[in-house]
Amino acid sequence: MTHAPGKYADFEGLRERAVALRRQGLSLRQIRDELKIFNNDILHQLVKGEPPPAWTKRPNAKDDLRERARELRLQGWTYDRIEAELGCSRSSVSLWVRDLPKPEPRYTPEEQRSLMQAGLARLRATQDEERKRTKESARQEVGGLTDRELFLTGVALYWAEGSKSKPYDRRERAIFVNSDPGVIQVYLAWLDLLEVSRERLRFRVLIHESADVDAAHRHWADLVGVAASAFAKPTLKKHNPKTVRKNTGDDYHGCLVVTVSRSAELYNRIEGWWSGIVTHAAARLR
Secondary structure, three states: OOOOOOOOOOHHHHHHHHHHHHHOOOOHHHHHHHHOOOOHHHHHHHOOOOOOOHHHOOOOOOHHHHHHHHHHHHOOOOHHHHHHHHOOOHHHHHHHHOOOOOOOOOOOHHHHHHHHHHHHHHHHHHHHHHHHHHHHHHHHHHOOOOHHHHHHHHHHHHHHHEOOOEOOEOOOOEEEEEOOHHHHHHHHHHHHHOOOOHHHEEEEEEEEOOOOHHHHHHHHHHHHOOOHHHOOOOEEEOOOOOOOOOOOOOOOOOEEEEEEOOOHHHHHHHHHHHHHHHHHHHHHHO
16 A cells, blocks of 8 residues: 655654554554554554564464473373373474473383283283184184085195105005194094094004103093004104203193005095196196
């Protein structure tokens, strides 16, 4: 907006009045309306050097956070807790409270270790529950097994874990060895499906010599449903003093060896079944 020449000739007089109004706490807008000075350049010159009143300052959004951070620090809060409580950055917290004394540790080293262990225990418990839910969900997905599904499962299981003949050493016998009770149960169910009579099965325990052999016999006998006295003489593994065994304790029962007598034909059929599975699987890759 332009003004007539000489309108502000009494500049010093206007400045005295503007400064007085400023010191009374008026804003620039109020001074403008009071003195009818509508030229911003002139208006700023009139109050030059006079600080604006506090009430006209735009509030800093972080002022409240800063004061709260300082309060919490004086209460002994750590940087991490203040960050989490106020939702601000660590650098801001550090800047706001760095002049304050560092709080005394809330816990002794022993208490800190105990809290850490308790936290880890809670974490592991949560993880264990999640594993259980995942496994149970997966178990439900399997549903019932048809005879064909069990048949194919058994063929793959035997070829992964059973004894196999070599071109240079033909031993056409069905011999299966495993330490997992579930695997043994699936294998026996497969043999039942193939109508292999239980009278043809021979059982033997393969176990470390330092383990409880009698307990192992009882464990496997209960699982397969035969008397422990029906087991063949166990095969004992010699202990190597240079190695540290991890398969120890009450849950260790060694491996169960299941041999099918008169099983040359069965073994050759297993080889053929497995070859058929491989042939069809390979065709899907083409």
